[in-house]
Amino acid sequence: MWKRIGELSCDDYVKAGLTLEDAKGFDKLVRDVLSTAIETDPRDQWKALVDESVLKPWHPHPLHQLLYYSVYSNWDSSVLGPPLYWFPSPAQSKSTNLGKLMETHGSRLLGASYKNPLESFELFRRFSVEHPEVYWSVVIDELSLVFHTPPRCILDKLKPGGTWLPDAVLNIAECCLMPSSHPKKEDDSVAVVWRNEGFDDSPLNRMTLKQLREQVMLVANAIGGSFEKGDTIAIDMPMTVDAVIIYLAIILAGCIVVSIADSFAAKEIATRLKISKAKGIFTQDYILRGGRRFPLYSRVVEAAPSKVIVLPASGTELRVQLREQDISWMDFLSNAKTHLSGENYYRPIHLPVDSMINILFSSGTTGEPKAIPWTQLSPIRSTCDGWAHLDVQVGNTYCWPTNLGWVMGPTLIFSCFLTGATLALYQGSPLGRGFGKFVQDAGVTVLGTVPSLVKTWKRTNCMEGLNWTKIKYFATTGEASNVDDVLWLSSKAYYKPVIECCGGTELASSYIIGSPLQPQAFGAFSTPSMTTRIIIFDENGVPYADDQPCTGEVGLFPQHLGATDRLLNANHDEVYFKGMPMYKETQLRRHGDIVKRTVGGYYNVQGRADDTMNLGGIKTSSIEIERVCDQADECISETAAVSLTPPNGGPELLVIFAVLKEGFKKPSEEELKMKFSITIHKDLNPLFKVSFVKIVPEFPRTASNKLLRRVLRDQMKQELLSFRSRI
Numbered sequence: 105m106w107k108r109i110g111e112l113s114c115d116d117y118v119k120a121g122l123t124l125e126d127a128k129g130f131d132k133l134v135r136d137v138l139s140t141a142i143e144t145d146p147r148d149q150w151k152a153l154v155d156e157s158v159l160k161p162w163h164p165h166p167l168h169q170l171l172y173y174s175v176y177s178n179w180d181s182s183v184l185g186p187p188l189y190w191f192p193s194p195a196q197s198k199s200t201n202l203g204k205l206m207e208t209h210g211s212r213l214l215g216a217s218y219k220n221p222l223e224s225f226e227l228f229r230r231f232s233v234e235h236p237e238v239y240w241s242v243v244i245d246e247l248s249l250v251f252h253t254p255p256r257c258i259l260d261k262l263k264p265g266g267t268w269l270p271d272a273v274l275n276i277a278e279c280c281l282m283p284s285s286h287p288k289k290e291d292d293s294v295a296v297v298w299r300n301e302g303f304d305d306s307p308l309n310r311m312t313l314k315q316l317r318e319q320v321m322l323v324a325n326a327i328g329g330s331f332e333k334g335d336t337i338a339i340d341m342p343m344t345v346d347a348v349i350i351y352l353a354i355i356l357a358g359c360i361v362v363s364i365a366d367s368f369a370a371k372e373i374a375t376r377l378k379i380s381k382a383k384g385i386f387t388q389d390y391i392l393r394g395g396r397r398f399p400l401y402s403r404v405v406e407a408a409p410s411k412v413i414v415l416p417a418s419g420t421e422l423r424v425q426l427r428e429q430d431i432s433w434m435d436f437l438s439n440a441k442t443h444l445s446g447e448n449y450y451r452p453i454h455l456p457v458d459s460m461i462n463i464l465f466s467s468g469t470t471g472e473p474k475a476i477p478w479t480q481l482s483p484i485r486s487t488c489d490g491w492a493h494l495d496v497q498v499g500n501t502y503c504w505p506t507n508l509g510w511v512m513g514p515t516l517i518f519s520c521f522l523t524g525a526t527l528a529l530y531q532g533s534p535l536g537r538g539f540g541k542f543v544q545d546a547g548v549t550v551l552g553t554v555p556s557l558v559k560t561w562k563r564t565n566c567m568e569g570l571n572w573t574k575i576k577y578f579a580t581t582g583e584a585s586n587v588d589d590v591l592w593l594s595s596k597a598y599y600k601p602v603i604e605c606c607g608g609t610e611l612a613s614s615y616i617i618g619s620p621l622q623p624q625a626f627g628a629f630s631t632p633s634m635t636t637r638i639i640i641f642d643e644n645g646v647p648y649a650d651d652q653p654c655t656g657e658v659g660l661f662p663q664h665l666g667a668t669d670r671l672l673n674a675n676h677d678e679v680y681f682k683g684m685p686m687y688k689e690t691q692l693r694r695h696g697d698i699v700k701r702t703v704g705g706y707y708n709v710q711g712r713a714d715d716t717m718n719l720g721g722i723k724t725s726s727i728e729i730e731r732v733c734d735q736a737d738e739c740i741s742e743t744a745a746v747s748l749t750p751p752n753g754g755p756e757l758l759v760i761f762a763v764l765k766e767g768f769k770k771p772s773e774e775e776l777k778m779k780f781s782i783t784i785h786k787d788l789n790p791l792f793k794v795s796f797v798k799i800v801p802e803f804p805r806t807a808s809n810k811l812l813r814r815v816l817r818d819q820m821k822q823e824l825l826s827f828r829s830r831i
């Protein structure tokens with residue numbers, strides 16, 4: 105449906121939103137830039153257009169779409185791999201964290217085979233898989249780690265998952281807070297920059313490393329006065345600068361953080377407090393978000409924990425009446441002050457590297473959320489991923505709207521403070537322009553997102569006119585990205601890479617991800633992460649060869665620094681190992697994703713193994729079907745595909761749920777069914793039959809916004825049952 109790039113004319117540019125005058129200039133520019141590349145590889149054409157900044161962040165999105173899709177209009181992904189939009193430059197690659205490391209150690213470790221960071225990336229990555237102890241020994245030196253007792257070695261292979269950094273003793277919060285010479289963190293380096301929603305035109309707030317340390321030590325002193333070492337203490341509040349201080353203070357004081365996302369209802373808070381046996385909880389009276397005030401303290405109180413420490417959402421006065429056993433933040437802090445007579449210093453509690461610092465909960469897309477213990481190894485792992493794959497370093501300002509209850513919250517804290525980057529926090533809703541203005545004003549250089557956020561920004565066009573060109577990397581996680589949404593995002597900073605990250609809370613890392621040392625494709629992962637070995641296997645558990653394009657469930661090699669070896673509310677072995685195939689002598693670790701490896705070695709996640717369906721004898725995944733259905737009609741905002749086994753048995757039935765965009769003529773479910781069928785037959789498989797279509801106002805999602813296909817499946821099952829019982 106898209107023209108070839110050489111066939112585009114002023115007319116097309118006008119239709120895409122330019123004035124006739126601008127279209128003429130634009131047409132000439134495109135022709136000039138492509139004059140040397142018109143018959144060549146589309147990748148060279150796209151690269152030339154990007155290198156010359158032909159497309160500007162303020163150009164209308166249809167123009168970006170027109171150029172990108174026209175360049176790749178004849179691209180056959182099944183033969184050529186996914187279309188690429190970002191290409192690393194040799195010069196730039198040498199200034200990345202990993203590039204520098206490779207230039208320093210590459211020849212020593214790889215011998216004469218080492219060429220440069222781009223050509224030798226895959227070789228070096230494989231080396232990191234085969235010799236993780238060598239890789240970690242050099243990368244760990246890049247973080248501001250201070251060991252009270254250094255590790256005996258990097259890896260002791262006696263146990264199945266290995267014992268990492270055995271005998272090491274440290275306090276990971278202390279490592280975040282102390283100045284260091286490499287990475288260069290000084291007392292007056294800016295540690296945190298933040299702004300409150302509603303103050304979008306006011307100056308930014310900044311806190312230096314020294315100020316942060318003093319604040320954390322003050323709170324750690326107060327915690328030391330009220331709790332015992334090893335106590336579990338919950339945090340249920342937005343990810344504000346105070347929440348970050350409390351998080352680090354709990355760990356500094358040798359206690360364990362229980363992170364609970366602030367969007368949970370009382371019942372869910374109660375479950376999490378019970379599983380973790382939390383002795384107390386930090387919360388706010390209200391949550392201020394999107395110009396509204398949502399009660400939080402009342403929800404926490406309903407969950408009935410023992411002691412609640414309550415911060416005001418704004419100002420210094422609480423707007424709620426506290427129960428007798430609870431205490432205001434001010435009173436809590438003043439205890440510490442009295443106790444110390446003005447002296448903030450706190451002696452960090454040093455603990456073995458495998459001691460627990462944080463209890464997190466998975467999002468629960470596949471079932472009950474798992475209570476996942478993070479040890480001091482977990483932040484080391486997650487920071488190293490950000491260091492290697494997002495190039496987080498001194499001088500960066502790193503922002504990722506999230507919450508301490510999601511794995512990205514703690515990851516973001518450690519990724520900043522162990523690498524010397526500045527943490528950027530917007531205290532309010534990330535959905536609107538205020539957030540985008542903060543990104544601009546704070547000079548954010550690494551911006552993390554989740555697909556639903558990007559979808560909203562694109563749909564509402566709320567970021568129009570803002571300058572995001574300081575961003576050098578975007579990142580996205582949580583769910584599969586929509587190609588057109590990431591195209592929109594990348595275009596806001598002259599096509600900077602959007603690094604896809606897919607992992608799990610229990611891995612403290614991504615197992616597949618993008619890299620600044622490899623060309624990137626929208627919505628695709630370019631590599632397993634450093635040191636990670638993945639195996640994709642078929643339905644019989646037979647592995648595909650490492651370089652073979654294929655689709656199947658993924659298994660991980662279990663020796664994975666930072667991965668869990670226990671769960672608090674389930675049997676770890678049963679969840680992650682039972683029933684998994686062996687690879688040679690090794691039993692693989694379950695992750696539960698269906699992964700497609702494309703030609704050229706890129707990856708797509710096709711959903712959870714639980715979301716695969718068998719349609720007429722052919723295995724397929726929800727995401728594959730949704731990708732084509734999303735394009736079936738312009739009135740479609742998003743789709744969700746699930747399959748049902750009919751109550752009386754028989755082949756699985758395909759059901760497609762659709763959310764419609766506003767402002768379009770609403771089709772009937774029958775009409776949509778026709779459209780979906782045609783698209784699926786044309787673009788996916790002529791044998792797939794659509795059994796039902798349901799239009800719904802919105803999809804059920806986890807608190808972190810992940811689509812809950814299992815809830816849709818259950819709903820449909822109920823409907824089918826009640827329909828049958830009525831006839």
Ligand SMILES: Nc1ncnc2c1ncn2[C@@H]1O[C@H](COP(=O)(O)OP(=O)(O)OP(=O)(O)O)[C@@H](O)[C@H]1O
Nearest residue numbers: 466467468469470581582583584605606608609709
């Ligand atoms: N960039 C991404 N693209 C596609 N899927 C992703 C991406 N990032 C994360 N995911 C999905 O999210 C999963 C990890 O999320 P998390 O650790 O919160 O557990 P969960 O699977 O959502 O919850 P639970 O284990 O409770 O069912 C991944 O295994 C993958 O299925």
